[in-house]
Amino acid sequence: MEHVLSMSQWETCEERMSELDDIDGLVVRYRAQVLRLVAFSLDDSDEAASVTQDCFLKAYVTRAQYRGQCAVSSWLLQIAYNLIRDRVRTRKFQFWRRARMRAVDLSELASQMPSGASSSESQLLARERVDQVWAALRELSPRQRSVFVLRFVEEMELPEIVAATGMSPATVKTHLYRALHAVRSRIDDGKKGSPA
Amino acid sequence: MSAHLKPEEFADLLLGIPASAPATHLNACPQCRTEMETMRQTLGSFRAAAASWSEEAARQVGLPPKQTALRVWIRPAWVLATAAMLLTVTIPLSVWRVYNDKLAATDVQAQISRDNELLAHIQSEVGETTPTPMQPLQVNP
Numbered sequence: 574m575e576h577v578l579s580m581s582q583w584e585t586c587e588e589r590m591s592e593l594d595d596i597d598g599l600v601v602r603y604r605a606q607v608l609r610l611v612a613f614s615l616d617d618s619d620e621a622a623s624v625t626q627d628c629f630l631k632a633y634v635t636r637a638q639y640r641g642q643c644a645v646s647s648w649l650l651q652i653a654y655n656l657i658r659d660r661v662r663t664r665k666f667q668f669w670r671r672a673r674m675r676a677v678d679l680s681e682l683a684s685q686m687p688s689g690a691s692s693s694e695s696q697l698l699a700r701e702r703v704d705q706v707w708a709a710l711r712e713l714s715p716r717q718r719s720v721f722v723l724r725f726v727e728e729m730e731l732p733e734i735v736a737a738t739g740m741s742p743a744t745v746k747t748h749l750y751r752a753l754h755a756v757r758s759r760i761d762d763g764k765k766g767s768p769a
Numbered sequence: 770m771s772a773h774l775k776p777e778e779f780a781d782l783l784l785g786i787p788a789s790a791p792a793t794h795l796n797a798c799p800q801c802r803t804e805m806e807t808m809r810q811t812l813g814s815f816r817a818a819a820a821s822w823s824e825e826a827a828r829q830v831g832l833p834p835k836q837t838a839l840r841v842w843i844r845p846a847w848v849l850a851t852a853a854m855l856l857t858v859t860i861p862l863s864v865w866r867v868y869n870d871k872l873a874a875t876d877v878q879a880q881i882s883r884d885n886e887l888l889a890h891i892q893s894e895v896g897e898t899t900p901t902p903m904q905p906l907q908v909n910p
Contacts, residue, residue, distance in 0.1 A: 604827045605820070605823040605824045605826070605827040606823070608823050608826055608827050609819050609820070609822070609823035609826075612823070612826065613819065618826070625827075699810070699811075699814040700814075700818075702810075702811040702814055702815075703811075703814050703815050703818045705811075706811060706812070706815045707815075722819075724784070725812050725815065725816060726815070726816050726819045726820075728816075731784070731786075746784075749780060749784060750776065750777060750780045753776075753779070753780045753783060753808075754776050754780070756808075756811070756812075757776070757779070757804075757808065760807065760808070760811060
């Protein structure tokens with residue numbers, strides 16, 4: 574059956590498509606979002622910057638293929654995920670890469686956490702937990718990290734993650750189970766190790 | 770009370786996948802509820818920290834704001850390759866055209882002088898009063 578768009582849906586699609594013509598605005602609005610997916614997936618700040626630039630270039634060059642069927646951010650994250658996957662494949666042959674890579678320093682991340690209104694003690698605990706989450710994620714594969722970031726940082730629903738990554742729903746869930754298990758274990762270890 | 774939540778049930782609840790039995794257990798079990806609350810807070814903190822970090826990191830990356838700059842800056846190799854190819858084609862073509870024009874000009878000049886020579890020769894023959902075969906018989910005054 575042919576899917577017919579309503580007037581408002583059609584207008585939304587039009588707006589989304591025209592958003593892609595303004596690359597300056599696109600970069601300003603979405604670069605942090607794209608950068609964090611790439612950086613946390615690859616765990617390499619320099620490579621993340623390069624992939625993020627490639628992502629925007631690819632989005633601009635192939636914008637005619639975008640039909641406004643999903644949010645612009647989802648489309649960008651889909652492009653970013655494909656670029657991450659390509660980089661990971663290439664990496665397998667780059668034996669010298671480890672020596673020069675600049676890992677994502679999430680100690681910077683924890684220190685930049687918004688303080689909010691909580692007490693300094695609970696802020697300290699929250700920072701410690703953020704470090705534990707990142708330590709657990711670093712033990713995972715880039716693909717598992719990508720899925721985790723899409724779900725728990727970008728707050729995408731499972732069908733959106735399936736669409737963005739091209740994985741089956743079962744594979745997405747398996748990656749999320751593993752990631753959550755790793756994070757829970759790390760937090761439990763932290764509780765046991767901390768003084769009572 | 771039943772045993773605590775299995776890892777998959779715990780994950781399903783975190784992922785928002787509806788499951789009635791685990792949800793009932795969570796309401797009844799303070800230990801699982803505390804753990805769930807800790808996990809949600811931790812993930813929330815991680816999300817906030819990731820957002821804050823990436824905003825700062827994106828500023829430091831400093832992607833060029835201009836669309837034209839972005840295109841040229843990201844793939845200079847393509848631009849340089851295209852420019853090199855254009856130069857490779859246009860320079861020999863220009864040289865060939867200049868040489869060809871010069872050659873054509875030289876040819877025209879030579880043709881004109883040949884034509885002039887021929888015309889002069891015809892003129893001189895036509896201008897003779899005595900036909901050439903009878904010239905030996907002509908009596909000089």
